[in-house]
Amino acid sequence: MATLVLLRHGESDWNAKGLFTGWVDVSLSAKGEDEARRGGKLLLDNDLRPDVVHTSVLTRAIQTAQLALGEADLLWLPVRRSWRLNERHYGALQGKNKAQTREEFGDEQFMLWRRSYDVPPPPMADDDEYSQAGDPRYALLPPELMPRTECLKDVVERMLPYWYDQIVPDLSAGRTVLVAAHGNSLRALVKHLDGISDEKIAGLNIPTGIPLLYELDEGFRPKQPGGRYLDPDAAKAAIEAVANQGR
Numbered sequence: 001m002a003t004l005v006l007l008r009h010g011e012s013d014w015n016a017k018g019l020f021t022g023w024v025d026v027s028l029s030a031k032g033e034d035e036a037r038r039g040g041k042l043l044l045d046n047d048l049r050p051d052v053v054h055t056s057v058l059t060r061a062i063q064t065a066q067l068a069l070g071e072a073d074l075l076w077l078p079v080r081r082s083w084r085l086n087e088r089h090y091g092a093l094q095g096k097n098k099a100q101t102r103e104e105f106g107d108e109q110f111m112l113w114r115r116s117y118d119v120p121p122p123p124m125a126d127d128d129e130y131s132q133a134g135d136p137r138y139a140l141l142p143p144e145l146m147p148r149t150e151c152l153k154d155v156v157e158r159m160l161p162y163w164y165d166q167i168v169p170d171l172s173a174g175r176t177v178l179v180a181a182h183g184n185s186l187r188a189l190v191k192h193l194d195g196i197s198d199e200k201i202a203g204l205n206i207p208t209g210i211p212l213l214y215e216l217d218e219g220f221r222p223k224q225p226g227g228r229y230l231d232p233d234a235a236k237a238a239i240e241a242v243a244n245q246g247r
């Protein structure tokens with residue numbers, strides 16, 4: 001049996017402002033910092049002690065892992081980071097207000113961009129103030145892999161190699177693994193783990209800062225479909241809030 005804990009970063013400054021974020025590197029809000037600490041406390045209270053941590057290369061996920069591990073007295077844990085765990089690149093929507101976008105383009109288009117499996121937003125221009133072109137953290141990324149927009153399908157495709165090559169080997173070695181990442185990179189991983197269809201994944205939202213525990217069988221499939229949030233009541237309310245963003 002293998003133990004996997006997924007943790008979406010706490011609320012970011014742009015989550016609080018209702019802006020599409022994607023690869024823009026914003027920090028946690030004060031509330032998000034509290035959520036991250038609370039996530040660490042939930043690990044502690046549930047006797048979950050990760051052996052290794054994987055994060056994206058975005059500050060909000062890194063801060064969340066740090067704060068949660070600090071709370072659980074585990075700051076010394078080995079950490080690995082990859083752009084493959086990054087949030088979905090939101091293309092030309094990065095930096096735009098969600099409510100205004102919904103008003104401008106209508107509900108259907110807004111939801112297609114936000115939650116459809118295979119419709120990406122328009123690409124972001126390299127000279128846009130919210131573009132990541134030239135960001136040194138992606139300097140070693142082959143140019144053809146650098147996204148300018150992504151749909152969830154693209155995220156599944158770029159995330160899965162990391163799952164198989166880096167996370168599964170840790171799980172196989174018997175390590176409890178903590179993955180600190182993002183709403184949509186975790187939706188991609190949950191889609192894979194639970195075998196959720198392309199249609200049904202539109203209805204799945206991940207709350208900020210609440211650890212989601214998966215016990216996996218020898219084939220790395222969940223023993224309990226959907227896993228278990230360590231604070232189910234808080235998760236339910238927070239999932240609703242994510243679903244209603246932009247309304």
Ligand SMILES: O=C(O)[C@@H](CO)OP(=O)(O)O
Binds near residue numbers: 015022023088090114
């Ligand atoms: O803006 C984003 O990058 C994501 C996560 O915060 O938003 P959404 O939930 O709308 O996909």
